Amino acid sequence: xxxxxxxxxxxxxxxxxxxxxxxxxxxxxxxxxxxxxxxxxxxxxxxxxxxxxxxxxxxxxxxxxxxxxxxxxxxxxxxxxxxxxxxxxxxxxxxxxxxxxxxxxxxxxxxxxxxxxxxxxxxxxxxxxxxxxxxxxxxxxxxxxxxxxxxxxxxxxxxxxxxxxxxxxxxxxxxxxxxxxxxxxxxxxxxxxxxxxxxxxxxxxxxxxxxxxxxxxxxxxxxxxxxxxxxxxxxxxxxxxxxxxxxxxxxxx
Numbered sequence: 001x002x003x004x005x006x007x008x009x010x011x012x013x014x015x016x017x018x019x020x021x022x023x024x025x026x027x028x029x030x031x032x033x034x035x036x037x038x039x040x041x042x043x044x045x046x047x048x049x050x051x052x053x054x055x056x057x058x059x060x061x062x063x064x065x066x067x068x069x070x071x072x073x074x075x076x077x078x079x080x081x082x083x084x085x086x087x088x089x090x091x092x093x094x095x096x097x098x099x100x101x102x103x104x105x106x107x108x109x110x111x112x113x114x115x116x117x118x119x120x121x122x123x124x125x126x127x128x129x130x131x132x133x134x135x136x137x138x139x140x141x142x143x144x145x146x147x148x149x150x151x152x153x154x155x156x157x158x159x160x161x162x163x164x165x166x167x168x169x170x171x172x173x174x175x176x177x178x179x180x181x182x183x184x185x186x187x188x189x190x191x192x193x194x195x196x197x198x199x200x201x202x203x204x205x206x207x208x209x210x211x212x213x214x215x216x217x218x219x220x221x222x223x224x225x226x227x228x229x230x231x232x233x234x235x236x237x238x239x240x241x242x243x244x245x246x247x248x249x250x251x252x253x
Contacts, residue, residue: 013090015232016241022225029222036215044208051205057121062209064114066216067107071139072174074104074220078146079171082164092228094160095235097167098150099227103220105143112136131180135173142170 044062051058078100084093115133116126127133146163153159201209236242 013092015091015095015236016239018092019229019232022229026222026225029218029225033215033218033222036211036218040208040211040215044205044212048205048208049202054122057118060114060118061205062212064111064118065209066213067114068111068136069213070216070220071104071108071111071136072177073217074100074107075139075142075167075170075174077224078104079167082167085160086164086168091235095228095231096224097146097160097164099224099231101143101146101150101163103223103227105140105147107220108136108140108143112140132177135177135180138173139170139177142166142173146170 040062045059048059050056078097081093081097081100084090085097112133115136119128120126146167149162149166150159153162233242233245
């Protein structure tokens with residue numbers, strides 16, 4: 001068992017191994033993602049019942065909740081990759097950390113925009129300085145900060161370390177986002193999906209939402225792999241294996 005883990009760890013340290021193995025995963029992941037996205041969207045937008053309080057405006061939940069989940073979980077993935085980069089200086093962890101930042105920023109931006117669209121008919125305004133919304137805005141700026149720090153230094157190692165440190169420090173914001181509706185007075189509704197008790201949602205609404213959440217997790221994985229593969233090619237463009245890859249691709253064309 002130990003020898004297997006040790007071998008797997010060394011493989012993870014190889015950008016070429018990750019590039020090769022992820023190329024085999026992508027078609028399956030992308031196909032499953034497309035199926036789940038289509039199923040969840042059609043079920044949620046066309047067949048789920050109308051909410052007795054919010055009418056059809058609640059249907060934005062099928063976008064808002066999944067992207068909000070991904071924004072939070074994606075930050076933890078980025079922070080873990082940053083910690084591995086600082087401690088073990090693993091190349092692939094640095095690649096993952098850099099790939100996570102723009103994807104996470106985009107997901108957080110979508111969460112903020114979809115929340116504003118949902119808030120207008122629900123609260124009568126696009127924006128309030130609500131604890132949950134404000135802490136999500138802080139998360140968006142943290143993602144942007146990680147991206148900016150990575151590009152601000154002429155010394156790439158210094159930029160990577162600064163990005164990793166900010167990613168780790170920023171993790172304190174995640175539990176604040178999650179618990180904000182419990183700790184402070186908030187216009188934002190409490191968590192709809194709870195792991196410790198039964199959900200308050202009707203199954204005809206809950207099931208398509210769960211499918212959409214699963215679909216967005218897979219979408220995040222696909223985007224992360226694609227971004228990481230592009231980053232690997234950029235970093236390794238002078239290596240022989242990338243030159244051979246380019247030659248073989250040119251030959252097929």
